[in-house]
Amino acid sequence: MKKNIYNFPISSCPHCGGGKIAIRQYICGYGEYYVDLKTGDVDTAELHSGLQYRNTGKYAVCADCGRRLFEVDRHLHVIEE
Numbered sequence: 001m002k003k004n005i006y007n008f009p010i011s012s013c014p015h016c017g018g019g020k021i022a023i024r025q026y027i028c029g030y031g032e033y034y035v036d037l038k039t040g041d042v043d044t045a046e047l048h049s050g051l052q053y054r055n056t057g058k059y060a061v062c063a064d065c066g067r068r069l070f071e072v073d074r075h076l077h078v079i080e081e
Contacts, residue, residue, distance in 0.1 A: 024057030
C-alpha cells in the first residue's frame with residue numbers, strides 16, 4: 001500500500017464514504033500525438049509534455065458526492081483552519 005505523502009486529515013468522505021478527492025485545475029498549452037502511417041497506431045506519450053497545470057481549486061471536494069472536504073494550497077498541502 002502506498003503511503004499518503006500529503007497528510008490529508010481524512011481517508012474517506014464523511015458524507016458518502018468515497019475515497020477520492022477532486023481538485024480543479026487550469027490547463028494551458030499544446031500537445032501533439034503521432035500516428036503511424038502504415039499501421040494507424042496512435043502514440044500519445046508526448047501529448048501532455050507541452051501543457052502547464054495550475055491548481056485553481058481552493059478546496060478538495062469528494063469525487064463521488066461533490067461536497068467540500070478541506071482547504072488546500074496549490075501544492076495540495078492542507079490549510080489548517
